[in-house]
Amino acid sequence: METLQAGGFLLTWLDGGVTNLDGGAMFGVVPKALWSRKYAVNESNQIELRTDPILIQKDGYNILVETGIGSGKLSEKQKKNFGVTEESKLIESLAVLGLTPGDIDFVLLTHMHFDHACGLTKKENDTWVSIFERAEIVTSNVEWNEMRSPNIRSANTYWKENWEAVQQQVKPFTEEREIIPGLRMVHTGGHSDGHSILVVEDEGQTLIHMADLMPTHAHSNVLWVLAYDDYPMTSIEQKQKWMKYGLKKNAWFTFYHDAVYRAVKWDGSGKELVSEIERQK
Numbered sequence: 001m002e003t004l005q006a007g008g009f010l011l012t013w014l015d016g017g018v019t020n021l022d023g024g025a026m027f028g029v030v031p032k033a034l035w036s037r038k039y040a041v042n043e044s045n046q047i048e049l050r051t052d053p054i055l056i057q058k059d060g061y062n063i064l065v066e067t068g069i070g071s072g073k074l075s076e077k078q079k080k081n082f083g084v085t086e087e088s089k090l091i092e093s094l095a096v097l098g099l100t101p102g103d104i105d106f107v108l109l110t111h112m113h114f115d116h117a118c119g120l121t122k123k124e125n126d127t128w129v130s131i132f133e134r135a136e137i138v139t140s141n142v143e144w145n146e147m148r149s150p151n152i153r154s155a156n157t158y159w160k161e162n163w164e165a166v167q168q169q170v171k172p173f174t175e176e177r178e179i180i181p182g183l184r185m186v187h188t189g190g191h192s193d194g195h196s197i198l199v200v201e202d203e204g205q206t207l208i209h210m211a212d213l214m215p216t217h218a219h220s221n222v223l224w225v226l227a228y229d230d231y232p233m234t235s236i237e238q239k240q241k242w243m244k245y246g247l248k249k250n251a252w253f254t255f256y257h258d259a260v261y262r263a264v265k266w267d268g269s270g271k272e273l274v275s276e277i278e279r280q281k
Contacts, residue, residue, distance in 0.1 A: 017070020
């Protein structure tokens with residue numbers, strides 16, 4: 001498991017499963033001739049996208065960022081449609097670290113699309129139940145409202161089986177929330193109306209988790225946004241804001257979906273990598 005120390009915060013990447021989605025959809029209007037130079041694509045025009053949660057630890061807190069695609073939750077048709085080649089081993093990853101789901105204090109969901117929220121619940125005796133029963137589940141108020149009342153476009157990704165069993169644990173926030181000192185969630189919109197990012201600032205170090213505003217290192221160009229984004233101009237505005245902020249502070253940028261890197265630092269121009277943590281394959 002790859003790790004990153006940022007100030008007093010220790011990040012560890014867990015195994016949440018693998019999807020392979022259409023590269024054109026993941027890079028929107030950007031021509032394949034451009035994006036395929038920066039990210040590998042297969043003969044079916046699919047790119048590999050991890051769905052690997054990040055465990056953040058500090059001062060005795062165990063904080064889980066996203067929950068993977070789950071195990072045994074997707075139908076065979078869904079696995080085919082989403083190019084799933086591996087399901088989640090999240091619980092097994094925690095066990096390697098000597099942890100159980102009951103040790104998780106917070107689950108932070110930047111948004112609640114299926115590939116981020118499927119790991120919240122499991123089925124017991126034909127009933128969906130919470131996996132992280134003791135955890136406070138945090139997402140933006142906008143996201144939580146849409147999760148429960150999706151529109152005609154978002155109904156395909158906001159599923160009842162991912163929220164009904166955990167609704168008593170959810171503590172939505174408006175605009176911004178400090179989870180513990182040095183770690184905050186900030187509502188950005190863009191990818192979804194309720195999308196949020198994470199910002200760590202501790203001991204003079206900065207780390208930004210852009211979530212699906214920048215799902216891979218190849219999306220660093222602020223204009224390279226997803227066809228899946230509900231509000232692409234908002235995505236661009238927020239990428240401009242937070243890329244500028246992070247580059248000025250020599251920040252680490254971390255990833256949930258990237259199949260190549262777990263985290264990177266760019267130079268001041270945002271074009272050249274100066275530090276990286278590669279995913280171990």
